[in-house]
Structures are given as structure tokens and as C-alpha cells.
Amino acid sequence: MKTSLRLLALVALALLVSLEAFAASPLSGTWSGSGVVVPDDGQKEKVLCRISYSQQSSTIYGVDVKCTSTSSKQIRQAGQLRQISATQFVGRFSSTKHKVAGQVTVTLKGSSVQTVTFDSNRGQASVTLKKL
Numbered sequence: 001m002k003t004s005l006r007l008l009a010l011v012a013l014a015l016l017v018s019l020e021a022f023a024a025s026p027l028s029g030t031w032s033g034s035g036v037v038v039p040d041d042g043q044k045e046k047v048l049c050r051i052s053y054s055q056q057s058s059t060i061y062g063v064d065v066k067c068t069s070t071s072s073k074q075i076r077q078a079g080q081l082r083q084i085s086a087t088q089f090v091g092r093f094s095s096t097k098h099k100v101a102g103q104v105t106v107t108l109k110g111s112s113v114q115t116v117t118f119d120s121n122r123g124q125a126s127v128t129l130k131k132l
Contacts, residue, residue, distance in 0.1 A: 025055045025061075026108055026111050027053045027055070027061055027081075027083075027089060027106070027108065027114075028053050028054060028055050028061070029052070029053065029131055029132070030050065030051070030052045030053075030131075030132045031050070031051050031052075031053070031114060031129035031130065031131050031132065032048075032049065032050045032051075032129060032130060032132055033048075033049060033127055033128050033129035033130055034046060034047060034048050034049070034127060034128070035047055035049065035116075035125060035126045035127030035128060036125065036126060036127075037069060037123065037124075037125040038123050038124050038125065039122055039123035040122055040123045041122075041123075042123075045069045045070050045071060045073075046069065046070045047067045047068065047069045047070075047075075047125065047127060048067065048068050049065065049066065049067040049068075049116075049127050049129065050065075050066045050067075051063060051064065051065050051066070051116065051129060052064045053081070056080070058083075059082055059083040060080055060081070060082055060083075061080065061081045061082075061083070061089060062078070062079075062080055063077075063078065063079055063080065063081050063091065064077075064078050065077040065078070067127075077093055077095065079091055079092070079093055079104075081104070081106060086108075087107060087108040087109075088105065088106065088107050088108075089105070089106040090103065090104065090105050090106075091103070091104050092104070093118070093120075098122075099122070100120050100121060100122045101120060101121055102118060102119050102120030102121060102122075103118070103119050103120075104116065104117070104118050105117050105119075111131070112130055112131045113128065113129070113130055113131075114128070114129050114131075115127070115128050115129075116128075116129060
């Protein structure tokens with residue numbers, strides 16, 4: 001009986017620690033900022049972005065991206081990122097509508113600033129975001 005109670009207490013403690021880790025995630029939440037898009041076949045454009053992240057497991061985050069360029073082009077993308085270190089997250093993206101696919105990398109700089117880079121078959125982009 002004592003062994004069962006100890007085991008139950010350990011399970012409860014592990015659950016609390018994992019829930020605390022979810023709550024303390026530095027990436028989760030909404031971020032906003034600006035940057036540039038550099039298409040392979042065109043002019044560099046400034047963009048304004050708002051990106052929301054939600055932790056789905058210990059290393060997987062859902063991501064919702066909304067960006068608008070200076071030429072009023074709007075980009076909306078959803079997907080997932082995988083945490084590969086304490087400050088870095090990676091994922092892949094694709095859009096059949098825009099005929100683009102590539103990789104996204106998020107690098108945290110402290111708890112309130114991040115850099116997001118996109119590398120694709122049609123160009124690159126980089127934005128710096130602050131946590132709201």
C-alpha cells in the first residue's frame with residue numbers, strides 16, 4: 001500500500017512539473033513585429049507580422065502566422081514547430097496557392113524578443129518580433 005501511495009505521489013508530482021513547464025513556455029503567446037521579404041524574382045519588401053504560438057506537447061508548438069507587406073499582400077499560414085534547443089524551434093511550411101515551400105527557424109533572444117527566418121524555393125524573409 002505504501003508503495004502504491006508513493007507511486008501515485010510521484011505520478012502527481014510529475015504531472016504538476018509537466019503542467020508547469022507548459023505554463024512557463026517562453027514561446028507560447030502572441031508576438032508582433034516587422035522585417036523584410038526578399039523574393040528571388042523581385043524587390044525587397046517590408047512586412048508587418050503577428051504570430052501566435054500554442055504549446056501542443058513538450059517539444060511541439062502550433063503556430064499561426066499573419067503578415068502584411070507594404071504592397072498590401074496578406075500572408076496567412078498555420079503549422080507546427082519543433083523545439084530543438086532551449087532557444088531554437090524549426091518547422092516546414094508550404095502553400096500550393098503561392099507555389100512555395102521551405103523551412104522556418106525561430107530563435108529566442110531572452111524572453112521577449114525573437115527572430116524568425118524563412119528560407120524557401122522562392123526567396124527568404126526575416127522578421128524580429130516582440131512578445132505582446
